[in-house]
Amino acid sequence: MLPERFLERLARIVPSDRFDAVVATFGPPRRIGFRLNPLRTVPGETLAALRAAGLDPQPVDWYAEAFTLDASERAALMATDAYATGAVYLQNLSSMVPPLALAAETDDQVLDLAAAPGSKTTQLAALLGSDADIAAVEVVRDRFFRLRANLDAAGASFVKTFLQDGTKVPRYRPEHFDRVLLDAPCSTEGRFRADEPETFAYWSERKIREMQRRQIALLAAAVDSLAVGGTLVYATCSFAPEENEMVLDRTLTRFGDALHLEPLPLDVPAAQPPLGGWNDEPFAHDLSHARRLLPDGTYEAFFVARLHKTESTVDDTPRRPGRTSRTRRR
Numbered sequence: 001m002l003p004e005r006f007l008e009r010l011a012r013i014v015p016s017d018r019f020d021a022v023v024a025t026f027g028p029p030r031r032i033g034f035r036l037n038p039l040r041t042v043p044g045e046t047l048a049a050l051r052a053a054g055l056d057p058q059p060v061d062w063y064a065e066a067f068t069l070d071a072s073e074r075a076a077l078m079a080t081d082a083y084a085t086g087a088v089y090l091q092n093l094s095s096m097v098p099p100l101a102l103a104a105e106t107d108d109q110v111l112d113l114a115a116a117p118g119s120k121t122t123q124l125a126a127l128l129g130s131d132a133d134i135a136a137v138e139v140v141r142d143r144f145f146r147l148r149a150n151l152d153a154a155g156a157s158f159v160k161t162f163l164q165d166g167t168k169v170p171r172y173r174p175e176h177f178d179r180v181l182l183d184a185p186c187s188t189e190g191r192f193r194a195d196e197p198e199t200f201a202y203w204s205e206r207k208i209r210e211m212q213r214r215q216i217a218l219l220a221a222a223v224d225s226l227a228v229g230g231t232l233v234y235a236t237c238s239f240a241p242e243e244n245e246m247v248l249d250r251t252l253t254r255f256g257d258a259l260h261l262e263p264l265p266l267d268v269p270a271a272q273p274p275l276g277g278w279n280d281e282p283f284a285h286d287l288s289h290a291r292r293l294l295p296d297g298t299y300e301a302f303f304v305a306r307l308h309k310t311e312s313t314v315d316d317t318p319r320r321p322g323r324t325s326r327t328r329r330r
């Protein structure tokens with residue numbers, strides 16, 4: 001049984017006419033998502049091989065390489081050569097949105113600031129190709145090695161990986177990257193399964209507040225790592241406004257005119273506008289360009305926002321003794 005307090009909060013977060021349908025998604029998924037990986041084989045050939053194996057992949061109209069299958073076909077997909085060779089990457093459709101929202105180009109310097117296990121890093125690599133300049137940062141050692149293994153399996157060994165605390169990146173690379181993806185550590189509410197109590201065993205409002213602190217620090221690092229003129233995408237798989245709209249709201253206040261929310265450059269059917277406030281407090285900023293992806297058995301819950309940086313946020317005066325960072329103190 002999901003925590004009662006979680007469900008009470010959820011009733012205040014999702015539209016009332018969608019509440020029962022959203023709660024039903026904490027049961028088994030109806031459909032699974034996957035990507036054809038052009039770093040391994042020509043997507044058309046992989047698709048033909050999957051169909052020859054008796055599978056029935058359905059296309060996704062906002063992403064040519066993405067497909068869905070009935071969840072009952074998962075084991076059969078994982079038994080194919082295409083899966084074994086990394087030509088197919090299993091990934092929920094919602095998780096594919098942040099890398100697309102980043103809309104990076106081949107000659108961009110790209111940073112994935114919280115990268116393991118690498119679903120989005122491998123997707124960025126697949127989108128940009130082997131000439132891309134992609135750096136991926138992960139702070140947890142065993143997750144870092146999982147990231148490395150997944151990159152190798154996906155033919156994306158060209159991605160540069162760093163076992164490091166992402167909040168430190170601006171010390172070494174202030175305002176360096178053209179595109180920064182922050183798929184932030186979160187309370188993972190969107191991944192809760194009613195029949196798997198371990199998925200929500202550690203959930204609490206205190207945990208949400210703790211994640212918010214980490215998210216705010218990582219998002220500030222993402223902003224300071226981003227070049228002026230660059231684009232940043234912030235994402236979580238949580239429903240909690242404290243981890244989503246509130247993190248954005250505080251970040252926009254902190255960075256003032258340097259940062260602007262932009263519409264996502266793609267239309268996703270599950271996308272809904274963000275909340276305008278929480279606990280009877282309106283947010284200080286207009287967050288209407290951000291998007292909540294509502295789960296429906298195919299899409300998982302996600303929050304995605306795209307930010308554009310128009311002014312410097314770091315102090316370029318020489319480092320003084322005793323100062324640990326070039327980042328401006330606010």
Ligand code: SAM
Nearest residue numbers: 114115116117118119120139140165166183185
């Ligand atoms: N983007 C990943 C993907 O699509 O596969 C999922 C990222 S997961 C939501 C967040 C990741 O951030 C976790 O692997 C976590 O260990 C890592 N993390 C947490 N704090 C971090 C920090 N300070 N610096 C870098 N990574 C961090």
